[in-house]
Amino acid sequence: MKISVLAITAATLVLAGCGQNSSQSDQAAAPPAPPAQATPDQVKTLLAALPAPYSTGDVVNGKAKFTQCAACHTTVQGGPNLTGPNLYGILGRKAGSLDGFAYSDALKAAGWTWDAPRIDAWITNPHAVLASTKMSFVGMKDPKDRADVIAYLAVATNPLPK
Numbered sequence: 088m089k090i091s092v093l094a095i096t097a098a099t100l101v102l103a104g105c106g107q108n109s110s111q112s113d114q115a116a117a118p119p120a121p122p123a124q125a126t127p128d129q130v131k132t133l134l135a136a137l138p139a140p141y142s143t144g145d146v147v148n149g150k151a152k153f154t155q156c157a158a159c160h161t162t163v164q165g166g167p168n169l170t171g172p173n174l175y176g177i178l179g180r181k182a183g184s185l186d187g188f189a190y191s192d193a194l195k196a197a198g199w200t201w202d203a204p205r206i207d208a209w210i211t212n213p214h215a216v217l218a219s220t221k222m223s224f225v226g227m228k229d230p231k232d233r234a235d236v237i238a239y240l241a242v243a244t245n246p247l248p249k
């Protein structure tokens with residue numbers, strides 16, 4: 088009885104060792120890791136760069152509401168394009184400018200640079216901004232939710248301040 092318990096323990100250790108090795112090599116091949124958690128001070132600095140009402144947005148609610156966007160958009164640096172383009176660095180990025188994403192002609196020709204009020208109008212109703220956009224999103228009706236999503240984007244799509 089004692090011997091078989093030891094044998095099982097040894098086998099478990101060996102298996103655990105193998106598991107660890109294989110998960111390490113999986114990690115090496117995996118896509119870029121999510122950004123480090125922003126500290127409260129870093130969140131404050133990033134929000135302070137926004138105009139009102141976005142500067143006082145609720146990042147936690149914004150993150151929750153961003154699930155409506157996450158079906159089509161990633162936020163991390165080097166994240167993949169899905170149905171929509173990766174949004175890393177979106178505040179201050181020229182509309183329709185990410186290499187390797189097949190934008191609509193309308194967004195490619197838009198000519199503006201995204202700032203908080205532009206994104207606000209866009210996610211209220213993208214088709215009201217550009218009738219022939221490829222972004223099929225019904226729109227986010229609550230202004231506070233939109234401000235919160237933009238506050239979240241400021242934290243999730245910018246490099247963290249030192």
Ligand code: HEC
Nearest residue numbers: 155156159170171182183190191194210220221222223224
């Ligand atoms: C059903 C998929 C889908 C959803 C949901 C969606 N988007 Fe998009 N988004 C797109 C597509 C597709 C484009 C490119 C539009 C074009 O080329 O006309 C786009 C473009 C954008 C752009 C402009 C990007 C650039 O590089 O110029 C922003 C900003 C954006 N989306 C933000 C959001 C936010 C914020 C939400 C959630 C509130 C959201 N989107 C929801 C598909 C989606």
